Amino acid sequence: MNTLPMAATAALLKACILFTVCQITWASLLQEQDSYIIHMDVSKMPTVFSGHEDWYHSLLASDSFKAAAATDASMATLKPVYVYTNAVNGFSAILSSSQLELLKKQPAFVSAYPDMEVTRDTTHTFEFLNLSPVSGIWQASKFGEDVIIGMIDTGVWPESKSYADEGMPEVPKRWKGQCDSGIGFSSSMCNKKLIGARYFNKGLKAKDPNLTISMNSPRDVEGHGTHTSSTAAGSHVEGASYFGYAAGTARGMAPRARLAIYKALWEEGSYASDVIAAIDQAISDGVDVVSISMGYDQVPLHQDPVAIAAFSAMEKGIFVSSSAGNEGPMLSTLHNGTPWVLTVGASTVDRKFGAVITLGNGITLFGASMYPGLDSSLTRVPLLYSEATKACNSSEMLKNVGNKVVLCEFNKYTTEQISTLEYSNVAGGIFIVNSSSDLSDVIHVFPGAILSLEDSKAIFSYIRKSNNPVVSIRFGGTATGTKPAPSIADYTSRGPSPSTPMVLKPDLVAPGSLVLASWTMNSSAVTVGQKSLFTDFNIISGTSMACPHASGVAALLKSVHPDWSPAAIRSAMVTTASILDNTNDPIQDGGQPASPLAMGAGQIDPNNAMDPGLVYDAGRDDYVKLICSLNYTKRQIQTITRSPSEVDDCADIDLDLNYPSFIAFFTGKQHPKVKTFKRVVTNVGDGGATYRAELKQMKGFLVTVSPETLVFQKKNDKASFVLTIERTSPTEEDVVSGSLSWIESQGNHVVRSPVVATKIDAKPLS
Known part of the structure; x- marks a missing residue:
């Protein structure tokens, strides 16, 4: 002892x-x-x-x-x-x-x-995804050097330091693009980093010939395109922050990749014709990756400009990454659920923004906030809480409060409470919410902060014991390493895909909530009172922010594996995605384990994607067969494939696609009790390998795989298997999920695919 x-x-x-x-x-x-x-x-x-x-x-x-x-x-x-x-x-x-x-x-x-690490970023998302300058995929890919990413968006703010080309080699000779001049934009603004910039608005002008376009050039005046492109491939920028929040060093996912900007979205309006023209030009110019943080809701493949143009890109070996949309959490709301593109949902990161709240008794709390008035911190201001004002829903009740901080009790309409206080001339507000979501972006125009019910106990205890309660609030706080993270963003759109529900979408999730990236200096990031505030970097959320993270990772993979097809790159991302958060528990969605219809295969993992072991490959012919199975007319099929000669043999074609995930529909009496999937995997590891199957079963179903062992003699060998889902008993749940993992005998690779069975009645849009 x-x-x-x-x-x-x-x-x-x-x-x-x-x-x-x-x-x-x-x-x-x-x-x-x-x-x-x-x-x-x-x-x-x-x-x-x-x-x-x-x-x-x-x-x-x-x-x-x-x-x-x-x-x-x-x-x-x-x-x-x-x-x-x-x-x-x-x-x-x-x-x-x-x-x-x-x-x-x-x-x-x-x-x-x-003590949580000081935030450094897209200032932090690259660290959250475990990208390191001394090892892993960044080192192997030389940070994505010479891979060209084409951004279809609102343009670019070329003066941003994210487009600096210091130390970059000459532009690849294979590049055929150019830099277009226009209002406020000169061709000389391009460099070895920003190698192309074009704009497309003929479709917009055709809709209104008398329209005057305020910035008729590649220049971004909205911020969206600058934000997405710098997230995908922004250069190293020190001292980046949003009014002190998220301060650190910013860089994109592929910081040495080249950027080509195609402005097709405009303040004055956006039309499909311009989007298609932009992608068309990108293909001609020679991009390697196309990133599209936009989409069209509830349209069939043959009417979807992104799907149609992306088919052509896929044929040329170009990887297309797209956003899932922001219509969650309802099911069947995503767009870009196209089988030949990567569909990216949004997740949170381990970082919170807020304010330090110090009560008069010395107790301090951290409240969610992104109020940019850093020089307007509140010091020992009277704290008001009363029966008359606690709902914070009446300007009349609050008009005579004056220089006080008002404490507002839980209300599901927090944004309305904030608006009420904003126009009531009070000094500030503290809002109590019954939610685990990070609501810091709700507070950005008013000096206030959001507290959880648990943290609010200290405030109520203090008020009860004090005759004259006071509070101090200091804004600009950033905390990293928060747990649990990632979780699924509430707003991210869910599957099944309305256009092709038989292909599981989204494919995966990537950081999309509260992402810091470059911004346009002519567009105010926020207006506080009557004052517009401007910043080089902005923090915004959406699947628009998630998509360029995946686009940048695709560029890294393209650099390491230039011979891989777009499907192989997508498969590598999907089968290596993580299903666990930073507490080693399943990634959460609204307090429950996330379904593949919300997160796909899980959170993107760049380093593991570099060496996936096996890939599910597919090419043009495979996608044509899938399209044929959708009961489209010959003209509709030709709209996508551009070839009339392939549409005569569509009868009895199996609609199964060699995809790295599985979804089966068991709806009503017409659907069989058994669904069978045929798949082929290619060994991309070095040398021979043996894999055994491991299945996670689903309630009410029996999942089997045959054979249970796959043996590969050498690299690039292929092996086929059959996965069967059999309904064995009724289930109350509309969606249940499991997984199939192929585990290498040496333990070097785990190739995981989500498996979904659902009673949702989803039919392809026609």
Whole structure:
């Protein structure tokens, strides 16, 4: 049995008296050290100390803390790393778990949490996706060097530092594109990074010949295109932030890739003809990847300009990445559910923005906020909470409040509460919500912050005990490493795909919520009061932000594997996606494990996608067979394939596609009890390999695979298998899911595919 040294034992006995901690064992002293931020109640500081700094130093220098560090002599002189005076009442320090537990017994202790890494980004999403400059896919791909990404969007703000070309080699000779001049845009604004910029608005002008286009050039005046392109392939930019939020170094997913901009979306309107023209030109110019953060809802393939143009791109070996849409959380709402493109949904990241709320009794809390008035922090302002005003839904009730911060109780219409306070001339607001969602982007025009019901308990306790409650709010806070993350964004559109429900969509999710990227300097990011505020970088959310993350990863994969087809690249992304968050639990969607109809195969994992082991490949002929099975007319088929000679043999074609995921429909009496899928996988690993099947079953169904073992003699060998889903009993759930994983015998690769069975009655749009 281990025993403590005599001196340490004596110190711990003293600690029992001072801290009432009497059951400390030798094992508890062997805990790992970590850096913590400690919040303290300064109103409980003993009167013997002249100030809080002396108090904190004294606490950490006490014999009890030295004893708790007995296993590490370097901890014997423990002192604060920082002492906070304004933003936080407390300090930061490196503590063992034993020391932290001692500190928690102090009457003045308020809270503690691990010191979270200062945000650096698209300033942070590349880190969240485990991209490292010294290993993995960034190093292997040389950061995507010389891969060309074509962005179909609102244009570009060329002066942004995200398009700097310092250190980049000459433009690839295969590039055929150009830089078009126009209003506010010169061809000389392109460089070795921004190698092309064109604009398309003939369709828009045709709709209104008398229309005057304010910025008739590739220049972006809305911000969307600048944001998406810098997310996909922005260069290294130090000192990026949104009014202090998300401060750090920004860079895109493929920071050495080239960018070609095709402006087809306009302030004055956007039409399919211009979008198709833009993609058409991109194909001609020689791009490797097309990124489209837009789409058309509830249209069949043969009427979908993105699907049609993307088919041509696919034929040329160009990878097309597209956004799923922002119509969630209802099912069957996504667009771009096209079998030959990657469909990307949106997820959250492990970062929160907010304000430090300090109550008059010294307790501090972190509330969600993105209010940019960093010079307008509130200091010891009266805090108002009353029966008359707590609903925060009446300007009449609030008009005479004046310079006070109003506390608003939970209301499902939080945005209306914020608007009411904004026009009531109060000093600020604190809004209590009953939600686990990050609502920081809701607060951007008004000095306020959002708190959870759990965190609000401290405020209500303080108000009950104080005759004159006051509060201070300091804006501009950023915290990383928050858990759980990722989760599925509520707004991201869900499958099944209305156009081709037999192909599981979305394919995967990528960071889309509260993403920092470059912005246009002529377009105000936010208006506070009557003042428009401008910034080089903006934080926005949507599947528009998720799509370019995947586009950049596709560029990295294209660099590492230039011979891979678009389907092989997509398969690599899908079968290596992660289904776990940073707590090692299943990724959540509204508090429940996410369905593949919300997240596809899971969160994109760039490093694992580089070496997937097996891929599900497909080419033009495979997609033509799928189109033929949709009961389209010959003209409708030809609209997509552009070839009339292929439409005579559509009868009895199996609509199954060699896709890296599975979805089966069991709706009504007409649907069979058994659904069978035939698949072929290609070994892209080095040398021979053996894989065995592992199935995660689904309630009410039996999933089997034959054969259960696949043997490959060498690289590029192919093997086929059959997966069968049999309905065995009735189920209450409309959607159930499982998975098929092919696990290499050496343990180097796990090739995972989601499997879905559903009672949803989904038929392809015609």
